[in-house]
Amino acid sequence: MLGPKLPDTRRVRARLTRRRILDAAMELFSEHGYEATTIASIAREAGVAVQTVYFSFGNKQQLLRNLISLHLPCDDTPGGAESYPGVTEALAMADPRARLGHLVRLTRAINEQAAPLLEVLRNAAVAEDDGEDMWQTNKEQRRLIQRQFTGALADEGLLPDGLGPERALDICYALLGPELYHLLASEREWTQEQWEDWVHEGLCRHLIRGGDQPDS
Numbered sequence: 001m002l003g004p005k006l007p008d009t010r011r012v013r014a015r016l017t018r019r020r021i022l023d024a025a026m027e028l029f030s031e032h033g034y035e036a037t038t039i040a041s042i043a044r045e046a047g048v049a050v051q052t053v054y055f056s057f058g059n060k061q062q063l064l065r066n067l068i069s070l071h072l073p074c075d076d077t078p079g080g081a082e083s084y085p086g087v088t089e090a091l092a093m094a095d096p097r098a099r100l101g102h103l104v105r106l107t108r109a110i111n112e113q114a115a116p117l118l119e120v121l122r123n124a125a126v127a128e129d130d131g132e133d134m135w136q137t138n139k140e141q142r143r144l145i146q147r148q149f150t151g152a153l154a155d156e157g158l159l160p161d162g163l164g165p166e167r168a169l170d171i172c173y174a175l176l177g178p179e180l181y182h183l184l185a186s187e188r189e190w191t192q193e194q195w196e197d198w199v200h201e202g203l204c205r206h207l208i209r210g211g212d213q214p215d216s
Helices: 009-032 039-046 050-057 060-071 087-091 096-128 132-155 165-175 178-187 192-207
Strands: none
Touching: 009 039, 009 050, 009 060, 009 096, 039 050, 039 060, 050 060, 060 096, 060 132, 087 096, 087 132, 096 132, 096 178, 096 192, 132 165, 165 192, 178 192
């Protein structure tokens, strides 16, 4: 009787090498920016030959795509954004302030994990047109999720007088965007709690009639 199949050590080594390269790319992209980071510097940081990086990923854009798939999947399938964990539960909440609070917490969780990568992706799309499709997909997903919350407020007649659904969505999109998060949490060194409280207060004030009133 044959024993258990031994693991393919070369495949394991290749997988570990790929992950080391990805980790090195993530660190250098975040620290120095996408445009300034070279394949040679990534290879040096990962402790591999330059040709190993090219063989494993092809080019810098493919490295970025693999990082996005690893840390922040861009699911552009129908219904992908609506099925994001926690959205359905949040929309079922009766209290609109609590709903928006849950949306802010969901966004904070994403930002804590992937804000540096989102900034890299945004800069890559602007500077070199690398990852433009992924950046657009990410923006569309965020708006799709946020539209469900602002749309519910509009359907329930809770938006302030004179505020239409599209303008409400724009406000939500701006306050929750990774650009503003990067400015406050990274550049200005706000704590996660400070960012969350300020954004929640802003959303309630702008999107709910009488939302600037303190909770009873």
